[in-house]
Amino acid sequence: MDLKSLVRNIPDFPKPGIQFRDITTLLRDPQGLRHTLDTLHQKCIEEGFAPDYVVGMESRGFLFAPALAYQLGAGFVPVRKPGKLPAEVHSIEYDLEYGSDRLEVHQDAFEKGARILIVDDLIATGGTAKATAELIQQMGAEVVGFAFIIELKDLGARSLLPDVPIVTLIEY
Ligand code: AMP
Numbered sequence: 001m002d003l004k005s006l007v008r009n010i011p012d013f014p015k016p017g018i019q020f021r022d023i024t025t026l027l028r029d030p031q032g033l034r035h036t037l038d039t040l041h042q043k044c045i046e047e048g049f050a051p052d053y054v055v056g057m058e059s060r061g062f063l064f065a066p067a068l069a070y071q072l073g074a075g076f077v078p079v080r081k082p083g084k085l086p087a088e089v090h091s092i093e094y095d096l097e098y099g100s101d102r103l104e105v106h107q108d109a110f111e112k113g114a115r116i117l118i119v120d121d122l123i124a125t126g127g128t129a130k131a132t133a134e135l136i137q138q139m140g141a142e143v144v145g146f147a148f149i150i151e152l153k154d155l156g157a158r159s160l161l162p163d164v165p166i167v168t169l170i171e172y
Helices: 030-046 065-072 127-138
Strands: 008-011 019-022 053-057 075-079 089-095 100-106 115-123 142-151 166-171
Touching: 030 065, 030 142, 030 166, 053 065, 053 127, 065 075, 065 115, 075 100, 089 127, 100 127, 115 127, 127 142
Parallel strands: 053 075, 053 115, 115 142, 142 166
Antiparallel strands: 008 019, 089 100
8 A cells, every 4th residue: 555645745834945744644544544553563563562662752643652552552651742741750852953842751651671662753853753762761761663654764863863673654
């Protein structure tokens, strides 16, 4: 199945020069949605991922991470933008093209040594995934892999990430 044909390109969104890869058109297609989740699951099994928790980053990571966690028999943990999580949090600052941002996770989200699979819809520069991995490692948990629906290959994000397997379905 040609998943790439279900991703819609929106030029110059959210700002000039960006080709926005819109996955809402993939999600709304019944066969596309099923094939995406089944293939992602299959590839994670082939890599031998057996995570205790699947972590999804706000907000589009939330669209895939809980379903994958369900398929893998793992729990789901959200990593959120500042001020959204109600209990005590650990946080990490990371650089954006202009300025910086922060990600947060509940302090009691992981046991020490827990195995974590990090999931997002798309990896571009890798800044978000790198910061999430560092946050998890600082908490004493282990990042065992990454899974993304889409990878923007030319941005070279892989070199920023820990040396663990990375699963992707669609490349640009
Ligand atoms: P990055 O930290 O640069 O790897 O950016 C990853 C995050 O930004 C993901 O959560 C994506 O949802 C979003 N993102 C970055 N670039 C794009 C793009 N061209 N199209 C859609 N989403 C994007």
